[in-house]
Amino acid sequence: MRNQQFAATPTGGQAAFPVDDSLLTQDLYQAVNGQWEAQATIPGDHSSTGGFMDLVDNIEKTLMHDFDALLAGDLAPANAEMGEFKKFYALARDFKQRDANGAAPLKPLLAKIEQLTSFADLNAHLADFYRAGLPVPIEVGVDPDMKDTSHYALYVDAPSLLLPDKTYYEKDNPAAKQLLPIYTQMATKLLTMVGYSDTDAAKLVDQTKQFDALIAPHVKSSEESADYVKMYNPRPLKDVDAQTDKLDLAAALQDLIHDQPETVILPQPTYFDAIGDLLSDANFPLVKSWMLVRTVTAASGVLSEEFRQVGGTYGRALSGQKEARSQTKSAYRLATNYFDQVVGDYYGRKYFGETAKADVRQMVLKMTGVYQNRLKNNTWLSADTRKKAIVKLQKLTIKVGYPDQIDPLYAKFTVDEHASLFANTQRFDELVNADQFGHWGQPVDRKRWDMSANTVNAYYSPSNNEIVFPAAILQAPFYSLKQSSSTNYGGIGAVMAHEISHAFDNNGAQFDEFGNLHNWWTEADLAHFKDLSKAMITEFDGIPFAGQKVNGKLTVSENIADAGGLSCALEAAKADPDVDLRAFFINWANVWRMKATTEYMQLLLSIDVHAPAKLRADVQVKNLDDFYTTFNVQPGDGMYLAPEKRVKIW
Structure with missing residues (x-):
């Protein structure tokens, strides 16, 4: 953050x-x-x-009651944006249609990753992957410059880990031994539900964990990230780009923001010191598997009920939550989050x-x-x-x-009632990403x-x-x-x-x-x-x-x-x-x-x-x-x- x-x-x-x-x-x-x-x-x-959750639950109960009335036509939308919310909420609650769609809405997105055979292929599509919000081994974003908050800066960061924190990867931390098998079982199951064979699914998940383990030594722990000021590490873009010959970050940024800033900010510079070794030709299969698995796990909550139940397994294990939310509560959370x-x-x-x-x-x-x-x-x-x-x-x-x-971003959130829930969420994600990249060159919105x-x-x-x-x-x-x-x-x-x-x-x-x-x-x-x-x-x-x-x-x-x-x-x-x-x-x-x-x-x-x-x-x-x-x-x-x-x- x-x-x-x-x-x-x-x-x-x-x-x-x-x-x-x-x-x-x-x-x-x-x-x-x-x-x-x-x-x-x-x-x-x-x-x-406790009291906090009581307040959250009471607000959820109140708004779910109101939105039931909204869906029934007993409550008129207060504005055009609320009218689109109504359509989206209806899609989220239509589990019959979500179950009928199964994994089909996700497959075109997976095909884009499947077609990659090398880093050169990924590089050719890098800007499009950023627009779509697909996982890539270098993250980029536009936020106010910490030393000049009237202007925006480009932040280039490392991806997140599978385990909650870098410290979980230490040899004497027993949590990883408990959590990684749960993640493995969940991700493997999700991949077979998408259509991969048991053998291929197991291989994809294993390679994902391999790449994740390679990333872990080079990112910050929560304790290190808590020292917020140390996230400000400006470097010339040409120097960051020179760290690897596999991805042309400058070209992707030119495509995204129609500019090439001289300087970018690295919250985790150690990761980029190691990026040349991480993005080697030998590691490309690991990176590709990592992209596939992360895409499937991220999408599980907006597909069928079975995907939602299986996809929440790891998160529930992390928090000790014994069961998934009901369908109606999960649809409410999904719709109100967007x-x-x-x-x-x-x-x-x-x-x-x-x-x-x-x-x-x-x-x-x-x-x-x-x-x-x-x-x-x-x-x-x-x-x-x-x-x-x-x-x-x-x-x-x-x-x-x-x-x-x-x-004003929400005025662009128009719902296609004939498309799947996943297709609508994907379009919203693209709008959010376009809005963020569109900040470049604009005054910072302090409102x-x-x-x-x-x-x-x-x-x-x-x-x-x-x-x-x-x-x-x-x-x-x-x-x-x-x-x-x-x-x-x-x-x-x-x-x-x-x-x-x-x-x-x-x-x-x-x-x-x-x-x-x-x-x-x-x-x-x-x-x-x-x-x-x-x-x-x-x-x-x-x-x-x-x-x-x-x-x-x-x-x-x-x-x-x-x-x-x-x-x-x-x-x-x-x-x-x-x-x-x-x-x-x-x-x-x-x-x-x-x-x-x-x-x-x-x-x-x-x-x-x-x-x-x-x-x-x-x-x-x-x-x-x-x-x-x-x-x-x-x-x-x-x-x-x-x-x-x-x-x-x-």
Whole structure:
């Protein structure tokens, strides 16, 4: 991910169970959520449950009900884009036709790969493969230049791995021994369903794994990728092109964007240092098999029911999900993913509205005011750095609820009701790719949203210096007029300040008020900030969880944002004459309510930049003096942390 967002990924839930006061000084999360957790059951088609999933499920239930009415003709489409969504949703739900089509819609695409006999063949079709979104061993994309975000740059990247992270390929990691056989069985089965013989299918999958294993040593781990700034590695295009004589990247880019930029950005330069060896004639059969297998697995969710069930096997194993979603839920997810901003516009306008948008925006402005006051009174920043931090905060763009307009791209999403579901999705993918490549040479669109309004989340974008709060998160337990102000501050207030804090975490702090990668710190201030960041790494690193340990380096940016968000929200709550710090801290723990499968928790520990939900609730409050006075936490208590070990940054 190049224009990375740092998201809250909240997992909250409305408190429906009494707080166990006897545990408040020992384990805040358990005191608030223990009784709920004891009776909570993870649905078979989920890998987790809790308040976050409750909100997601409730929105899904609401919108599925509305869209049933839409299909029945009882609800009129609000706009032309919604009319096309209706047609597409009908296609997605027509499993009878999907079953009748079987693998036939996919075969023409596979034939394009099958016909390749050499890298010269692939090179001749390289631009077309990029347009179609087919897997190739060099990925390209157009995103704002991290050092000049008013202009777009070309990013040239490595492909993703079969296993979740580079660390899974290490000899002492037992997960690969469990997961690769499942992937092998799934992919082999899918290939036989497409029409390959058992022998050919087995060979194709084996060669895919061989090429994947060759890639793995040369790409970044999740921990390495979490250091976002190190993704910015500009190189002359001619030098990247010279790394291999098998693919002419410059010619493909000329075809795609009608230009050849002098410089491209390499998020993973080590991969391109090795590309000459990877793309050898001897490896072409491996690359071709890899392309075929990845194409089939990617398409499985939009073909027949059997393809959908088999194609989800590996993902369910990764997350511990016991069963596939129902047909109706899967059709809803598929349709709303393709028309996400269209559905978000409908949801935001119907269930949130302009009045709520204005009200919440005022809340965010209030939180930025509190944050600005904290920066002014900061004791460890020099005057110069403090002044520039305040300028960055004042330039922060705030987006609440839903965009003012639907992205014009969706006006191009016209559905051919006589074509297959797969054919329509393929055309949409091509439109999305064309839109991205079409950004080249155009001004950067800063009005664009990277989350739809029906998404229960929030994010900060360092390249835009903006915070975004979709409508879906702006409800209980995060925010409600029925909740006290202290409860709301412990929920949505902390989330808002969390996103503001990302502008000043270890990654965001390296971008200026315009979103450009630019150091605005004095040398001494930056050194001190890095020391504070190391203290946050130490506070979380190595904490046992789900049979593994937390990676403090992987989670440091989110932990800094949690700490800043919680302390800022606490200050805002204390300014209210009706302050109730018990309610504040209890809702903070409540919004991280989550019960998940062991497999899912272990997966997140390997790849997620967020600490486990329970630890986000428990560890951060230990850094706040008010927590100790609110619950009379004493030395020897489970929630006690010695004053000299408490991490305070923002």
